[in-house]
Amino acid sequence: MLGQQIINGLMLGSVYxxxxxxxxxxxxxxxxxxxxxxxxxxxxxMSTWALIHAGTPWPLAILAxxxxxxxxxxxxxRFTWRWLRGAEHFVPLVSSMAFLLMFEHxxxxxxxxxxxxxPPLFAGTDWRIAGFVISLPQLAGLAVSLASIWGxxxxxxxxxxxxxxxxxxxxxxxxxxxxIDVGRVVPIVFALAGLFAAIAGVLFxxxxxxxxxxxxxxxxxxxxxxxxxxxxxxxxxxIAGGLIIGIAEVLSVGYVGANFVDISVFGLLLLILFxxxxxxxxxxxxxxxxx
Amino acid sequence: xxxxxxxxxxxxxxxxxxxxxxxxxVAAGQLNLGxxxxxAIGAYASAFLSNAYGVTPILAIMLGGIAAxxxxxxxxxxVLRTRGxxxxxxxxxxxxxxxxxxxxxxVVGGAAGYPVTAFIRLPTIALFAASVVVVVALLFAxxxxxxxxxxxxxxxxxxxxxxxVRAFQIAAFTLGSIIAGIGGGLYAHHFSFxxxxxxxxxxxxxxxxxxxxxxxxxVLGPLIGAGVFTLLPEILRGSANWRYVLFAAAVIVLMALxxxxxxxxxxxxxxxxxxxxGIGPSDAAREPAA
Numbered sequence: 001m002l003g004q005q006i007i008n009g010l011m012l013g014s015v016y017x018x019x020x021x022x023x024x025x026x027x028x029x030x031x032x033x034x035x036x037x038x039x040x041x042x043x044x045x046m047s048t049w050a051l052i053h054a055g056t057p058w059p060l061a062i063l064a065x066x067x068x069x070x071x072x073x074x075x076x077x078r079f080t081w082r083w084l085r086g087a088e089h090f091v092p093l094v095s096s097m098a099f100l101l102m103f104e105h106x107x108x109x110x111x112x113x114x115x116x117x118x119p120p121l122f123a124g125t126d127w128r129i130a131g132f133v134i135s136l137p138q139l140a141g142l143a144v145s146l147a148s149i150w151g152x153x154x155x156x157x158x159x160x161x162x163x164x165x166x167x168x169x170x171x172x173x174x175x176x177x178x179x180i181d182v183g184r185v186v187p188i189v190f191a192l193a194g195l196f197a198a199i200a201g202v203l204f205x206x207x208x209x210x211x212x213x214x215x216x217x218x219x220x221x222x223x224x225x226x227x228x229x230x231x232x233x234x235x236x237x238x239i240a241g242g243l244i245i246g247i248a249e250v251l252s253v254g255y256v257g258a259n260f261v262d263i264s265v266f267g268l269l270l271l272i273l274f275x276x277x278x279x280x281x282x283x284x285x286x287x288x289x290x291x
Numbered sequence: 292x293x294x295x296x297x298x299x300x301x302x303x304x305x306x307x308x309x310x311x312x313x314x315x316x317v318a319a320g321q322l323n324l325g326x327x328x329x330x331a332i333g334a335y336a337s338a339f340l341s342n343a344y345g346v347t348p349i350l351a352i353m354l355g356g357i358a359a360x361x362x363x364x365x366x367x368x369x370v371l372r373t374r375g376x377x378x379x380x381x382x383x384x385x386x387x388x389x390x391x392x393x394x395x396x397x398v399v400g401g402a403a404g405y406p407v408t409a410f411i412r413l414p415t416i417a418l419f420a421a422s423v424v425v426v427v428a429l430l431f432a433x434x435x436x437x438x439x440x441x442x443x444x445x446x447x448x449x450x451x452x453x454x455x456v457r458a459f460q461i462a463a464f465t466l467g468s469i470i471a472g473i474g475g476g477l478y479a480h481h482f483s484f485x486x487x488x489x490x491x492x493x494x495x496x497x498x499x500x501x502x503x504x505x506x507x508x509x510v511l512g513p514l515i516g517a518g519v520f521t522l523l524p525e526i527l528r529g530s531a532n533w534r535y536v537l538f539a540a541a542v543i544v545l546m547a548l549x550x551x552x553x554x555x556x557x558x559x560x561x562x563x564x565x566x567x568x569g570i571g572p573s574d575a576a577r578e579p580a581a
């Protein structure tokens with residue numbers, strides 16, 4: 001049974017990891033804690049359901065959900081980071097919280113607040129290996145999240161865009177002096193963060209087959225935890241943090257009880273923030289490793 | 292007075308108290324996202340005192356505020372080691388821990404919630420809220436207010452000028468938590484029932500939004516922010532969802548166009564004729580460099 005729990009934990013953890021990557025990208029490059037990401041996660045999940053419910057073929061529904069969410073993330077950019085200069089340092093953070101609130105209540109107005117259930121698209125595709133049940137979306141989910149995070153770290157390391165992003169992470173004024181078009185590059189960070197939140201939302205919808213307007217909050221909190229455990233701004237740390245928290249959660253729900261999970265997870269977080277504010281895996285960062 | 296109107300006004304008074312709880316740390320440059328946690332400590336502590344020991348509600352509420360302040364004082368030292376985003380995250384984690392702990396504390400009902408037998412009405416609550424506004428306003432008219440503003444504007448310069456930056460930050464954080472605790476106690480003793488789920492991150496965020504919308508440069512900002520954004524949705528009526536959507540849209544637009552909030556210190560000085568030159572330094576000049 002323990003093996004099955006670990007497999008389930010890995011799947012849940014890969015969703016957390018994707019959300020954590022979205023968050024860590026914002027923090028690493030822009031030093032901006034983007035609270036709209038749980039909202040984007042929800043938009044991806046809910047629109048996947050809505051499109052499939054309306055009769056769209058599932059591959060098309062997935063692509064559309066990813067596109068919608070990425071576009072919404074670009075709207076968020078227009079109204080948050082762009083206004084950072086000359087304001088209190090937490091103005092973009094506050095605006096992104098307002099976006100989360102807005103997305104949730106628009107979703108309720110649009111789709112209602114009840115839990116929506118997706119049809120079982122991949123029924124009968126479960127693999128049974130040595131007594132473990134692995135569903136196709138689970139396996140695909142894990143593969144997709146690992147692949148996209150690998151792709152992101154290649155992008156950050158090898159391409160001109162990645163070099164530009166890392167320069168902005170060091171100092172956005174210097175980046176501007178060096179000829180990096182900051183106003184053009186920053187939306188790409190939001191598009192990427194939106195895309196990662198969207199992949200997480202779609203994977204969640206397909207795997208757990210239940211979506212509702214507040215689905216982003218719990219996952220967002222765990223994503224933030226994963227990001228801190230992994231070290232802010234560190235993409236591989238985010239995936240490690242996500243998997244650790246996913247497995248820890250599934251195991252402790254199974255053996256200790258759900259309420260104590262929150263106390264221990266957030267207690268651990270606070271401890272990490274006190275002792276090592278940049279996270280456990282800091283120092284391997286793609287962007288800003290310490291502030 | 293109709294029950295509905297009394298309910299709205301009580302909520303307004305409680306929100307004003309919470310807003311001042313959030314204002315004090317913000318005025319010193321700290322974002323406290325764990326405010327709801329301190330509100331919860333005040334609510335539960337005061338409810339427990341009045342339920343189990345028969346303490347009169349007014350005394351219980353004050354003791355609840357002190358309980359929240361004591362816990363804030365203990366955690367302030369390590370929490371305020373962190374800065375900026377890390378501070379926001381640490382206070383956020385703190386609020387989550389308080390909420391999760393209360394959910395597991397069977398002596399105050401755990402997840403089922405905690406009924407409160409003692410009951411206070413609007414006049415008492417309004418008096419509390421008015422006292423909080425007056426006390427904070429008086430506090431900011433003293434050297435404390437100037438020092439806190441200096442710490443907010445530039446920690447390093449404040450330090451160079453010989454201010455004990457840490458002491459003022461801890462004081463602002465602790466005083467804010469005492470006020471939030473009082474707000475929690477007021478809420479508990481009017482609505483007769485509290486549950487840990489009410490004191491969630493959403494409450495912390497909303498209260499911080501009131502403060503930032505009202506403006507952080509003047510002590511009247513939180514009053515205006517909490518007032519406008521508690522009453523406006525009631526006046527607009529409409530469905531509850533659209534209220535939130537409008538509120539969020541107002542926050543986003545206001546933060547983009549007027550990040551200093553509705554009310555600035557400059558406006559107040561001009562209004563009261565305290566600005567000798569008629570035109571003082573622009574708002575932009577008061578903003579810290581990014």
